[in-house]
Amino acid sequence: MYPEERRQAVATLISQRGRMSVADLSVTFGVTTETVRRDLALLERLGHIRRVHGGAVPANLLTVTEPGxxxxxxxxxxxxxxxxxxxxxxxxxxxxxxxxxxxxxxxxxxxxxxxxxxxxxxxxxxxxxxxxxxxxxxxxxxxxxxxxxxxxxxxxxxxxxxxxxxxxxxxxxxxxxxxxxxxxxxxxxxxxxxxxxxxxxxxxxxxxxxxxxxxxxxxxxxxxxxxxxxxxxxxxxxxxxxxxxxxxxxxxxxx
Incomplete structure (x- = not known):
């Protein structure tokens, strides 16, 4: 799997699951935790995910607003x-x-x-x-x-x-x-x-x-x-x- 394909798959999986840890992503895609963190950093800059402690969530799940x-x-x-x-x-x-x-x-x-x-x-x-x-x-x-x-x-x-x-x-x-x-x-x-x-x-x-x-x-x-x-x-x-x-x-x- 090319890096671009892996990152797209990571973003899709996080969107489907709601939350994924760095450790789980490392095992799922057979790469090091350092590689996962670099992928998450890039995906966050692109606005696809938001990093949280130990992993990531979809961008729309981390928010500072609330409905009435x-x-x-x-x-x-x-x-x-x-x-x-x-x-x-x-x-x-x-x-x-x-x-x-x-x-x-x-x-x-x-x-x-x-x-x-x-x-x-x-x-x-x-x-x-x-x-x-x-x-x-x-x-x-x-x-x-x-x-x-x-x-x-x-x-x-x-x-x-x-x-x-x-x-x-x-x-x-x-x-x-x-x-x-x-x-x-x-x-x-x-x-x-x-x-x-x-x-x-x-x-x-x-x-x-x-x-x-x-x-x-x-x-x-x-x-x-x-x-x-x-x-x-x-x-x-x-x-x-x-x-x-x-x-x-x-x-x-x-x-």
């Missing part, structure tokens, strides 16, 4: 509904405390709450808080702070001050992207700080994310992958990602 709440709410809606229904099985028992991160998938868990289950609920999501006001058995606490219009979530020092003294039974966390190497990630600094504090204050962390987010990386990591107890996702997650997550101690639950 309404757009995200209609994206992969059926997958999110199934994920939310399955995630509700991890609610704490009566008298427990639960934290809902902002997000269109975490928000779908709210209709699954038993109407007679006494819970203390904390959230930074304006839409989630609005839905919870209709459930009489819930004691609701809304985190203060500045509201980001793109996510309709409160962020900033007010929210962080409360989260830094909390300990909750279960936290349901949303994420823009998830990978073994970069952990859970998001594009915004303030959003990352709040999500980081949420993960830190929970005894049990349930991440709800459809499979399109697995293997992706955004600008800011807010939690390492080993901080996740359970990932609830859909059946389209590939076997390589599922095995890698399992090896890091994450239980992957298919909805």
């Amino acid at each position: 709440w309404a757009e995200r709410d209609h994206t992969r809606a059926e997958h999110k509904d199934r994920i939310a229904k399955r995630a509700a099985s991890y609610l704490p028992p009566a008298g427990g405390s639960v934290l809902f991160d902002s997000g269109t998938t975490t928000g779908r868990i709210i209709p699954e709450l038993p109407c007679d289950l006494d819970l203390t609920v904390i959230t930074n999501s304006v839409p989630i808080a609005a839905c919870l006001t209709a459930i009489n058995s819930v004691t609701l606490h809304m985190l203060g702070g500045r509201v980001r219009r793109v996510t309709q979530a409160t962020v900033g020092e007010e929210a962080l001050r409360v989260l830094n003294v909390l300990r909750v039974d279960v936290a349901f966390i949303g994420t823009n992207a998830l990978s073994v190497e970069h952990g859970l990630s998001t594009p915004d600094t303030d959003e990352a700080a709040v999500k980081r504090a949420m993960v830190r204050c929970a005894n049990f962390v349930v991440v709800v994310a459809d499979s399109s987010k697995v293997g992706r990386e955004h600008l800011l990591s807010f939690a390492p992958i080993h901080s996740v107890d359970i990932l609830v996702t859909d059946e389209e997650i590939n076997s390589t990602d599922r095995t890698s997550l399992h090896d890091q101690g994450v239980e992957v639950v298919i909805a």
